[in-house]
Amino acid sequence: MDYVLAANLPEALQLKRDTGFAVVAGGTDIFPAIENGIRYPGLLDVSRVGELAGAIQRRDDVWVIPAMSSWSALAAADLPPQFDAVKQAAVEIGGRQIQNTGTVAGNICNASPAADGVVALMALGARVTLAGTAGQRQMALADFVLGNRKTALKADELLLDVRVPAAHGDCASVFRKVGARRYLVISIAMCAISLELDGQGRIVHAGVAVGACGPRAVRVKALETRLKGMSLQALSAVEVQEDELSVLTPIDDVRASAAFRRAAAKTAVEEGLQDLAARMNHG
Numbered sequence: 001m002d003y004v005l006a007a008n009l010p011e012a013l014q015l016k017r018d019t020g021f022a023v024v025a026g027g028t029d030i031f032p033a034i035e036n037g038i039r040y041p042g043l044l045d046v047s048r049v050g051e052l053a054g055a056i057q058r059r060d061d062v063w064v065i066p067a068m069s070s071w072s073a074l075a076a077a078d079l080p081p082q083f084d085a086v087k088q089a090a091v092e093i094g095g096r097q098i099q100n101t102g103t104v105a106g107n108i109c110n111a112s113p114a115a116d117g118v119v120a121l122m123a124l125g126a127r128v129t130l131a132g133t134a135g136q137r138q139m140a141l142a143d144f145v146l147g148n149r150k151t152a153l154k155a156d157e158l159l160l161d162v163r164v165p166a167a168h169g170d171c172a173s174v175f176r177k178v179g180a181r182r183y184l185v186i187s188i189a190m191c192a193i194s195l196e197l198d199g200q201g202r203i204v205h206a207g208v209a210v211g212a213c214g215p216r217a218v219r220v221k222a223l224e225t226r227l228k229g230m231s232l233q234a235l236s237a238v239e240v241q242e243d244e245l246s247v248l249t250p251i252d253d254v255r256a257s258a259a260f261r262r263a264a265a266k267t268a269v270e271e272g273l274q275d276l277a278a279r280m281n282h283g
Helices: 009-019 031-033 070-075 081-090 096-101 105-112 116-122 221-227 258-281
Strands: 002-005 022-024 042-045 057-059 062-066 127-132 133-138 145-146 158-165 170-178 189-197 203-211
Touching: 002 009, 009 042, 009 127, 009 158, 070 081, 070 096, 070 105, 081 116, 081 170, 081 189, 105 116, 105 158, 116 170, 116 189, 116 203, 170 258, 189 258, 203 221, 203 258
Parallel strands: 002 042, 022 042
Antiparallel strands: 057 062, 062 158, 127 133, 127 158, 170 189, 189 203
16 A cells, blocks of 8 residues: 655645545544455555644634644643533543544544544534645534545545634533443444523523434534523423434444434433533533
């Protein structure tokens, strides 16, 4: 297999366009795929591209997470309660070695329906910055992930960073995962929820995302709309309606039936809402 090492972003973009090689940084998704029989024309190593690295920081009203941020770095970062779901998801991604090596961009661009980090960031309304030979563009993470191992990346583009709008009111988030065991498990279903309150304790923004229940993680927009304006007291008794979960398209596989996945997702969302209601009421 051919291998090239990019020294900077312009070189990496040119090489990606000219070679079509698979991009690798931490390698925690690429190398298992190779072991499982997936063949790539070559590997483009971007681990030394400085433009993809750096500190997680707030710039004006946006939190910027560089592409090569590790999940361990995210879990340890000094971030507001808005990011609790992301931190909870970060420690669920494989074992400690994977968390130390795997990158945020790699998890997103691998586009697994069961990617813990994607669901957590999606609930926060995250956007991705894409760098290409013709310049940069941004789009919602929910639109970037198209399906299993499918994204909106063009042939000459790399994911540069992830951007999360900073919350202005009282905000908290939660991540919940259903699996066959507690650790080192691919999800049967998962969800992340983000809520922001106004000065009267009513919800002014809600983000609800569900993963492992279709070809990609999705926002549950009907439920998000219903939650807006709701008090924390009312939130603690919310029951998710079946029609609100119509965006889910779970399948039967070796881990669970479609019916179980749907039921698990419903329960996870309801328990997550109850958790947030109790936490924010005492916050």
